Amino acid sequence: MKIEILAVGSELLSPFFLDTNSLFLTRRLNDLGLDVSLKTIIGDDHDDLLNGIRNALPRAGLLLIMGGLGPTSDDITRDACAEALGKKLLFDQNLIQGIEERFRRRGKDMPASNRKQAFIIEGAEVLVNKNGTAPGQWIVHGGTRIALLPGPPNELVPMFEECVWPKLEGLRRGVTTRRTLHITGMTESEVENHISDLYPKTPESRLTILSSPGQIELHLSAFSKTPGDAASTGIEALTIEIKRRLGDAVFSSTGEDLETVVGRLLGERQKTLATAESCTGGLLAGRITSVSGSSKYFREGFITYADAAKNARLGVPQDMLAAHGAVSREVAGAMASGVREKTGAYFGLAVTGIAGPSGGTPEKPIGLVYTALSREGGVDVQKSVFLGKRNQVRFQATQKALDMLRRVLVETRPK
Amino acid sequence: MKIEILAVGSELLSPFFLDTNSLFLTRRLNDLGLDVSLKTIIGDDHDDLLNGIRNALPRAGLLLIMGGLGPTSDDITRDACAEALGKKLLFDQNLIQGIEERFRRRGKDMPASNRKQAFIIEGAEVLVNKNGTAPGQWIVHGGTRIALLPGPPNELVPMFEECVWPKLEGLRRGVTTRRTLHITGMTESEVENHISDLYPKTPESRLTILSSPGQIELHLSAFSKTPGDAASTGIEALTIEIKRRLGDAVFSSTGEDLETVVGRLLGERQKTLATAESCTGGLLAGRITSVSGSSKYFREGFITYADAAKNARLGVPQDMLAAHGAVSREVAGAMASGVREKTGAYFGLAVTGIAGPSGGTPEKPIGLVYTALSREGGVDVQKSVFLGKRNQVRFQATQKALDMLRRVLVETRPK
Numbered sequence: 001m002k003i004e005i006l007a008v009g010s011e012l013l014s015p016f017f018l019d020t021n022s023l024f025l026t027r028r029l030n031d032l033g034l035d036v037s038l039k040t041i042i043g044d045d046h047d048d049l050l051n052g053i054r055n056a057l058p059r060a061g062l063l064l065i066m067g068g069l070g071p072t073s074d075d076i077t078r079d080a081c082a083e084a085l086g087k088k089l090l091f092d093q094n095l096i097q098g099i100e101e102r103f104r105r106r107g108k109d110m111p112a113s114n115r116k117q118a119f120i121i122e123g124a125e126v127l128v129n130k131n132g133t134a135p136g137q138w139i140v141h142g143g144t145r146i147a148l149l150p151g152p153p154n155e156l157v158p159m160f161e162e163c164v165w166p167k168l169e170g171l172r173r174g175v176t177t178r179r180t181l182h183i184t185g186m187t188e189s190e191v192e193n194h195i196s197d198l199y200p201k202t203p204e205s206r207l208t209i210l211s212s213p214g215q216i217e218l219h220l221s222a223f224s225k226t227p228g229d230a231a232s233t234g235i236e237a238l239t240i241e242i243k244r245r246l247g248d249a250v251f252s253s254t255g256e257d258l259e260t261v262v263g264r265l266l267g268e269r270q271k272t273l274a275t276a277e278s279c280t281g282g283l284l285a286g287r288i289t290s291v292s293g294s295s296k297y298f299r300e301g302f303i304t305y306a307d308a309a310k311n312a313r314l315g316v317p318q319d320m321l322a323a324h325g326a327v328s329r330e331v332a333g334a335m336a337s338g339v340r341e342k343t344g345a346y347f348g349l350a351v352t353g354i355a356g357p358s359g360g361t362p363e364k365p366i367g368l369v370y371t372a373l374s375r376e377g378g379v380d381v382q383k384s385v386f387l388g389k390r391n392q393v394r395f396q397a398t399q400k401a402l403d404m405l406r407r408v409l410v411e412t413r414p415k
Numbered sequence: 416m417k418i419e420i421l422a423v424g425s426e427l428l429s430p431f432f433l434d435t436n437s438l439f440l441t442r443r444l445n446d447l448g449l450d451v452s453l454k455t456i457i458g459d460d461h462d463d464l465l466n467g468i469r470n471a472l473p474r475a476g477l478l479l480i481m482g483g484l485g486p487t488s489d490d491i492t493r494d495a496c497a498e499a500l501g502k503k504l505l506f507d508q509n510l511i512q513g514i515e516e517r518f519r520r521r522g523k524d525m526p527a528s529n530r531k532q533a534f535i536i537e538g539a540e541v542l543v544n545k546n547g548t549a550p551g552q553w554i555v556h557g558g559t560r561i562a563l564l565p566g567p568p569n570e571l572v573p574m575f576e577e578c579v580w581p582k583l584e585g586l587r588r589g590v591t592t593r594r595t596l597h598i599t600g601m602t603e604s605e606v607e608n609h610i611s612d613l614y615p616k617t618p619e620s621r622l623t624i625l626s627s628p629g630q631i632e633l634h635l636s637a638f639s640k641t642p643g644d645a646a647s648t649g650i651e652a653l654t655i656e657i658k659r660r661l662g663d664a665v666f667s668s669t670g671e672d673l674e675t676v677v678g679r680l681l682g683e684r685q686k687t688l689a690t691a692e693s694c695t696g697g698l699l700a701g702r703i704t705s706v707s708g709s710s711k712y713f714r715e716g717f718i719t720y721a722d723a724a725k726n727a728r729l730g731v732p733q734d735m736l737a738a739h740g741a742v743s744r745e746v747a748g749a750m751a752s753g754v755r756e757k758t759g760a761y762f763g764l765a766v767t768g769i770a771g772p773s774g775g776t777p778e779k780p781i782g783l784v785y786t787a788l789s790r791e792g793g794v795d796v797q798k799s800v801f802l803g804k805r806n807q808v809r810f811q812a813t814q815k816a817l818d819m820l821r822r823v824l825v826e827t828r829p830k
Contacts, residue, residue, distance in 0.1 A: 281704025282697030289696025303716030
């Protein structure tokens with residue numbers, strides 16, 4: 001059965017907006033073992049929309065049309081769909097009362113233009129919109145099931161889940177099992193080299209690699225007729241094998257980001273943390289404190305951008321700064337040790353580097369970053385050279401620092 | 416003339432990827448006064464692609480097809496397009512030499528699969544790909560101009576600019592003038608209330624509002640037959656009128672973000688800055704230091720997450736913390752004054768608040784944020800209550816703090 005998505009709205013043909021609803025719809029259809037064959041994006045143009053629907057009808061077993069159900073003259077989806085199906089639009093007394101009531105609750109009269117939202121295609125079922133005035137519609141026409149859905153995601157998502165999903169259960173081909181692995185400290189090609197022989201060879205199992213500077217995500221999914229059949233057990237085995245091969249470069253297999261993983265580990269081990277940053281300028285602490293509850297383990301941070309601050313706040317010796325420069329193994333280590341001593345935190349984590357686009361030299365190129373972790377008994381410093389623009393270098397530096405801490409934490413016994 | 420974009424690739428029918436190339440293409444077409452009528456997204460399926468092209472041919476004066484030009488068996492755009500046009504694919508000796516040479520330069524032999532990239536549709540012109548092995552093609556078929564373009568943006572964009580753009584110049588209807596206004600400190604509906612009577616009433620002029628927590632962008636564009644005609648002068652007058660009505664809530668009319676504007680003003684006025692952050696946890700300093708050259712004016716920052724740090728680093732009195740709590744007008748002011756005194760910076764900028772999702776009380780709800788700016792002669796503290804999730808509250812808090820500084824800086828005489 002072919003499934004098509006038709007997104008309506010001239011804004012989706014501008015340079016500013018993409019149809020993001022279809023990512024959600026695709027994910028939910030995939031859950032049923034169903035794939036999308038075609039997506040069409042059409043403006044608020046009656047003829048284009050009429051032709052789009054007419055072309056899709058003979059092909060599609062399921063046609064999801066979204067957008068253009070509002071009250072203004074631009075909103076033509078109801079009309080065009082009725083015309084494409086050769087059906088009348090009927091006024092629904094219950095619907096208009098509901099829409100009027102919605103306005104009344106907010107102390108307003110319904111504008112006359114909203115009246116058009118109470119027209120339903122002959123033979124269609126109303127899909128209730130709890131979050132807006134535009135009702136959806138469900139029509140079966142020949143071999144095609146058609147859903148008309150509102151465009152705003154906060155209206156579309158609950159309407160799909162509550163009204164459309166139960167109707168699609170009958171089309172379910174089985175169950176989809178998903179796993180997501182998050183990886184850092186390897187390049188995309190390193191990951192591919194390790195696992196290329198494991199790529200799924202059947203259409204039931206899929207592996208998608210999403211790569212960005214400092215992080216790689218592997219999205220695995222398996223569709224199986226019944227829970228526990230070969231495909232779903234296969235995906236478990238595949239996940240285990242990938243984790244075995246990539247080792248501790250895999251920091252999450254549940255979708256957690258690195259700051260959440262580090263935060264959980266710090267919490268479980270009841271250890272505290274303080275940070276000292278130069279080139280990352282606060283982004284490392286910003287990521288750590290983006291986790292709700294981080295005040296339990298994060299004490300404080302220093303952004304020692306100027307050399308004078310590195311000396312005054314963290315006790316980095318002036319002669320060390322003069323001899324090695326602010327971007328050096330020695331200074332990174334002294335920043336980490338200094339922030340730990342100054343704050344009494346269990347861990348001191350520091351970053352210094354050259355984020356660019358200027359400031360590089362042949363000896364110290366743009367992208368050179370030292371990250372350092374201080375704890376009882378010593379300080380570990382690592383050198384990296386990151387590629388990319390200023391903020392990509394900065395993100396990768398925070399990722400490297402968090403990952404150093406993670407690797408130490410996983411080997412620390414929980415309390 | 417109808418213009419259609421056809422994006423090819425099964426990954427674009429997965430829950431992970433959207434066709435972002437079309438935003439770029441649409442923007443460039445709009446520059447010529449041309450609009451896109453339809454976008455179609457098709458998987459790596461021969462029949463679907465063949466039908467997609469066949470359907471578009473009688474409608475479209477310009478058809479931009481992208482993706483599916485690679486060397487693997489999935490890449491079927493060349494074949495499907497030739498079949499749709501009823502043309503042969505011809506092997507191009509020059510092309511294969513170029514592709515082989517590209518591999519040779521990287522010290523590799525060309526895999527046999529790349530040979531298919533040297534086939535050109537009969538009558539087509541080759542579009543040179545400087546950044547990959549997939550050549551593009553340009554064919555005029557009946558009334559339809561067709562471009563086949565590679566999917567990767569780093570290949571598509573330069574090929575479009577160098578090879579396709581000159582061919583489209585003949586379709587140019589005039590010139591497009593654009594203006595972008597960035598606004599903070601007003602809600603979307605406040606902005607709309609101020610300017611709703613100014614919305615352009617002709618299709619030549621357009622106004623798009625992009626709203627996100629803490630920032631609103633107004634994108635204005637005017638298409639005019641000749642530079643300086645009514646539409647382009649109209650957009651200048653409209654920009655001036657909107658700026659007059661919205662006043663200093665408009666922080667940029669050149670596309671600069673707020674940290675860049677503040678950085679430029681600090682540089683011009685030769686003033687230095689230090690920050691003290693609680694709920695934003697380093698994000699304020701992270702934004703300030705995202706600007707290249709910020710070391711000229713940004714001294715250092717303190718992330719005083721714990722109360723003890725507020726006292727030890729910034730001199731916030733313990734009894735003030737006990738009496739008013741860390742999230743209070745008094746503590747915000749003391750943080751700003753404290754960081755200024757401690758560092759000797761000209762400005763001290765501070766944030767304290769409740770980012771959520773927990774920690775709110777009836778007196779101090781989630782989203783309550785105090786921002787404070789200290790300078791010679793006194794400290795100004797402002798109270799805000801921001802809506803949204805933890806990181807939305809945090810972003811809005813940094814935006815408010817930067818905006819306080821901006822408003823003071825614009826009234827400070829440049830050196």
